[in-house]
Amino acid sequence: MRSQILGTGHFLPDTVRTNNDLAQLVDTSDEWIRERTGIRERRIAPLDIQNSDMAAGAAKRALEAAGVPANEVDLIIVATVTGDHPMPATAVLVQQKLGAPNCPAFDISAACAGFVYALAIADAFIVTGRARRVVVVGSELLSRVVNWQDRGTCILFGDGAGAVVVGPQEDESDRASALLGTSLHTDGSLAGSLMIPGGGTAKPVTAESLDAAENKVFMRGQDIFKVAVKNLTSTCREALVKGSIDIDQVDWLCSHQANLRILDQVASRLGIAPEKVLTNIDRVGNTSSASIPILLDENVRSGKVRKGDTVLMCGLGAGISWGSALIRL
Ligand code: UT7
Numbered sequence: 001m002r003s004q005i006l007g008t009g010h011f012l013p014d015t016v017r018t019n020n021d022l023a024q025l026v027d028t029s030d031e032w033i034r035e036r037t038g039i040r041e042r043r044i045a046p047l048d049i050q051n052s053d054m055a056a057g058a059a060k061r062a063l064e065a066a067g068v069p070a071n072e073v074d075l076i077i078v079a080t081v082t083g084d085h086p087m088p089a090t091a092v093l094v095q096q097k098l099g100a101p102n103c104p105a106f107d108i109s110a111a112c113a114g115f116v117y118a119l120a121i122a123d124a125f126i127v128t129g130r131a132r133r134v135v136v137v138g139s140e141l142l143s144r145v146v147n148w149q150d151r152g153t154c155i156l157f158g159d160g161a162g163a164v165v166v167g168p169q170e171d172e173s174d175r176a177s178a179l180l181g182t183s184l185h186t187d188g189s190l191a192g193s194l195m196i197p198g199g200g201t202a203k204p205v206t207a208e209s210l211d212a213a214e215n216k217v218f219m220r221g222q223d224i225f226k227v228a229v230k231n232l233t234s235t236c237r238e239a240l241v242k243g244s245i246d247i248d249q250v251d252w253l254c255s256h257q258a259n260l261r262i263l264d265q266v267a268s269r270l271g272i273a274p275e276k277v278l279t280n281i282d283r284v285g286n287t288s289s290a291s292i293p294i295l296l297d298e299n300v301r302s303g304k305v306r307k308g309d310t311v312l313m314c315g316l317g318a319g320i321s322w323g324s325a326l327i328r329l
Contacts, residue, residue, distance in 0.1 A: 002169040003126035004177040005327060006068060006133075008297040009061025010162040011054045012284060013045040019155070026151035033155045034282075038260025042158025042285030044143045052084050054161035055139035056097035058293070063098070065300075066165035068133050070098045073165075075125055075134040076105035079114025079289040081196075081318065082141045083107055094137065111194070112256045112317025113184070114138055114289030115162070116325045119313075120182040122166040137163040138289035145196055147216035156258070157217070158285035162293025175308060177328055181242025183235045184323035193223045194318040224320065228262045231322045232314045233269040239324040245310060247271050250326075252305055256315030257281035257291040266314070278305070288317060305329060 018041045019030035033039055045054065055078055063070060076091045076098070083090035091105035110117040115138035125131040139161035146154045169178050198214030199205050205215060232255065240247060253272050255263055260281055267277045280295050287294060292313050299305040309329050316322035 001127050001129070002178040003123045003166050004169045004179060005329060006165045006167045007062045007064070007066025008164050008293065008300050009058045009065055010160065010294040010297040011057030011061070012043045012160045012294065013049055013054070015044045015046055016041050017044045022155055025148055026154060028151045028155055036261070037156060038279070038281045039155065039285045040282045043160055045141050045159040050084050051080060051082055051139050051141040052090050052093035052097060054141070054159065055080070055090060055094045055137045055163070058139065058161035058163035059094060059098055059135045059137050062135065062163040062165045068165050070100045072133045073098065073100040073135050074103045075122065075131040076100065076103060077118040077121055077134065077136050078107045079110060079118040079138045080107055080140055081109055081111050081114070081288065082145055090139070098135070110289070110321040111319060112258060112288045112291070113315040113319065113321040113323045115292045116182065116313055116315050116323040117184055117321070119164070119166070119179070119325050120184055120323070123179050123182065126166060126168050132167055134166045135163060136166055137161060138291070138293050140288040140290050142217070142288060145215070145217055147213045149213070150216070152221055153217050153219050156286045158287050160284055160287040160290045160294050162290045162297055164293055164296070175328070177307065180245060180326045180328060181239040182323065182325045183238035183242065185231065185235060186319045186321040188319065190223065190227065190320045193220045193320065194218070225259065225262060227320060228258060228316045229265045229269070232262070232266045232316050235322055235324040236266070236270055236312055236314050239312065239326040243326040245326060249310055250312045251276060251309040252299070252311045253277045254292055254296050254311050254313045256317070257284070257295065258286050291315070300329070
């Protein structure tokens with residue numbers, strides 16, 4: 001028994017913040033941001049939109065695409081590091097907004113690798129027969145935890161959500177839709193390279209910690225950049241081995257959108273042609289756990305990625321945690 005993706009969806013807030021808008025806030029320029037990251041603009045959620053609203057919006061679209069009514073959902077997993085509240089999980093608010101009563105719903109925290117982690121968990125529930133209709137969401141409201149005075153981080157991030165519905169494989173032929181392989185890793189020795197140091201129980205919020213912006217994203221960008229290229233390449237190779245798929249058989253690389261230079265280097269090391277690399281970083285920036293499912297859904301809806309295509313997904317972020325998933329759509 002294997003699992004497969006039954007439908008995809010995404011939600012992006014309407015408000016656009018351009019690089020020139022950021023140049024009004026910090027000492028930066030459109031040229032620097034485009035050259036160093038590939039980003040032109042990102043979406044920002046207005047204050048009346050919460051993470052769970054975006055997550056539920058993406059999940060509803062994925063359920064519609066899958067033809068699955070909300071009352072058939074038997075598990076909801078939300079990958080996020082910017083949940084509505086420290087407690088309860090954002091997934092419970094998504095359950096309420098979807099109207100999927102009494103199914104288990106929980107969050108997982110693996111930052112930019114969160115979507116592939118959540119997909120691997122959904123797969124484990126399905127192949128062991130514990131669930132039949134799983135909603136997997138990656139959703140982030142990073143604009144509320146970004147330090148808008150730190151030019152090293154605020155230029156990168158944006159808000160949004162993406163979702164898939166996962167179910168058991170319906171047809172077991174060789175070319176059938178399936179999740180073919182996953183690979184997950186964490187290296188906790190690099191935890192300090194990308195974190196929100198305050199606001200948790202280790203450093204509860206105080207007036208001093210707020211002044212020091214300890215409740216905002218802190219990142220050593222160069223450290224992350226170097227490990228990203230190496231680890232994303234190796235995790236993709238592991239998923240290909242698990243799926244018994246040669247790199248030439250991959251139709252699309254659907255990677256976490258952290259930096260266009262990281263994407264280019266990973267694709268080149270893997271030997272994937274540039275025209276097979278999906279990107280939307282120029283329009284949405286880095287949306288952490290949401291970036292892979294947003295990118296996937298945009299390309300499914302545009303008709304570029306089609307049923308039967310082989311898609312290699314990978315992500316790396318705070319933890320550091322990283323992973324990949326190989327699917328035949
Ligand atoms: O998704 C989660 C995982 N995160 C990532 O994968 C992010 C990985 N890291 C990166 O994408 C890059 O490291 C950044 C885009 C964050 C930074 O790019 P970089 O090429 O590594 O720049 P840098 O930090 O080495 O800084 C180079 C110079 C510095 O100036 P000096 O010291 O050479 O004078 C920075 O102060 O660029 C300066 N700088 C900027 N200048 C204009 C840093 N940020 C900016 C900015 N605008 N926004």
